[in-house]
Amino acid sequence: xxxxxxxxxxxxxxxxxxxxxxxxSPYQWGWIGDEGLKYLTKKRANKFLFACILDYxxxxxxxxxxxxxxxxxxxxxxxxxxDVVAEVPLSRWLKRTRDFGLHRFKDAAHxxxxxxxxxxxxxxxxxxxxxxxxxxxxxxAERMDELGVGPNLSRMAAGGLADTGWIKGRSDxxxxxxxxxxxxxxxxxxxxEPDAAVSLARExxxxxxxxxDGPLFVIGKERCFATEPNCSxxxxxxxxxxxxxxxxxxxx
Numbered sequence: 012x013x014x015x016x017x018x019x020x021x022x023x024x025x026x027x028x029x030x031x032x033x034x035x036s037p038y039q040w041g042w043i044g045d046e047g048l049k050y051l052t053k054k055r056a057n058k059f060l061f062a063c064i065l066d067y068x069x070x071x072x073x074x075x076x077x078x079x080x081x082x083x084x085x086x087x088x089x090x091x092x093x094d095v096v097a098e099v100p101l102s103r104w105l106k107r108t109r110d111f112g113l114h115r116f117k118d119a120a121h122x123x124x125x126x127x128x129x130x131x132x133x134x135x136x137x138x139x140x141x142x143x144x145x146x147x148x149x150x151x152a153e154r155m156d157e158l159g160v161g162p163n164l165s166r167m168a169a170g171g172l173a174d175t176g177w178i179k180g181r182s183d184x185x186x187x188x189x190x191x192x193x194x195x196x197x198x199x200x201x202x203x204e205p206d207a208a209v210s211l212a213r214e215x216x217x218x219x220x221x222x223x224d225g226p227l228f229v230i231g232k233e234r235c236f237a238t239e240p241n242c243s244x245x246x247x248x249x250x251x252x253x254x255x256x257x258x259x260x261x262x263x
Contacts, residue, residue, distance in 0.1 A: 015199055015211060025197060026215045026223070028250040034225030037174045041075050044175040051177055053138045057092040058082050060131075060139045063168040064124050064160055065114050067187075074114070081113050093137040096128035127159050134158075147180030148173045148221070163187060163205070170221040182221040184212045189231025190224060196235060196253035 037044045041062055042055040062078040082088060085107075089095045096104065104125050105118050114120035135141040142158075143151035148169040155165035167185035172178045184190055186205035195203035198211060212220035234241040242254040 015203075015207065017198060017211070017214070021198075022215050025250050028247050029197075029215070029223050029226050032226035032246045033229055035229060037176075040171045040175050041079065043171065043177060048175075051140065053140060054088070054090055054092070056140045057131075057138070059171070060142075060155075060160075060168060061092065061124065061128075063164050063171070064127055065120055066164060066167065067120075067161075069115055077113055081108075081111055085111055091137050093128045093132040093139075096125060097132045099125075101125055123159070130158050143169070143172060143178050146178065148178050148182035149180055151178055152182055166221070167224075170224060173221065174225075181219045183209050184220050184224040184227070187228070188237075189235070190227045192237065193227045193231035193235040193247075194223070196240075197247055197251045200252040200256055 038046050040059070042059045043051055048055075058078070061082060062075050065078060066074055082092065086092070086095060099107070101122065105121050108114070108121035108124075109117050131137060131139055131142075142154045146154065151172065152162075152165040152169035155168055156162050160168065163185045166183045169178065169182045170185065173180065173182060184194075186203075186208040191205055191208045192202045194208050194211065195201055198215075203211065209220070212223050216223055230245060230247060234245045240253075242248050242251070242257055245251065245254065248254040
């Protein structure tokens with residue numbers, strides 16, 4: 012991992028700017044963030060984690076919509092989701108999900124959710140709420156990672172649960188392409204490796220690095236594009252190393 016030495020004053024300035032930037036509303040977390048929701052059911056929690064497991068290298072909005080259709084229409088919205096998943100032979104599960112077109116990686120992604128589903132059924136009685144019950148966000152992320160969800164998606168799931176008030180505590184950013192590109196451009200002028208993004212987020216906001224994730228993701232998806240970023244419309248442009256270099260380069 013590349014070491015980045017950034018003065019404390021610079022870290023504090025960047026933190027203040029990121030925390031003021033737009034972020035998604037907690038109500039946008041599928042199944043767990045509905046307005047007025049006072050109790051998180053097993054069914055809702057299971058559907059949420061199902062989508063989290065598959066939320067990689069696809070447009071998130073599209074993926075969550077496909078998961079909703081698959082779970083609630085194709086699978087008839089079962090009360091015990093992981094029992095339904097695990098009781099289907101893997102070969103039949105792969106065909107069903109492949110035919111539906113659930114994920115772009117087809118068998119790899121579909122096999123992954125089936126394997127994790129069996130473990131949830133066997134180790135947590137098919138109820139993912141038992142994963143994070145009486146646990147902090149960091150502990151919940153660690154438990155999900157142990158199930159095979161992966162560190163990034165586990166952090167995202169734990170962060171979503173924290174955003175919507177179902178768990179509490181500090182958690183790390185999901186160092187996806189949007190966060191690594193946006194955060195890296197702000198701090199050092201170019202994208203960060205995932206481990207470096209996680210480490211620097213802890214430096215920028217030790218109290219709770221996850222708070223940085225939402226604004227960085229929104230800006231990365233809506234403005235800080237890989238090519239032709241919209242720096243002029245970005246709320247972080249005054250604090251961004253990349254934007255400063257770009258302005259300097261474009262100035263006659």
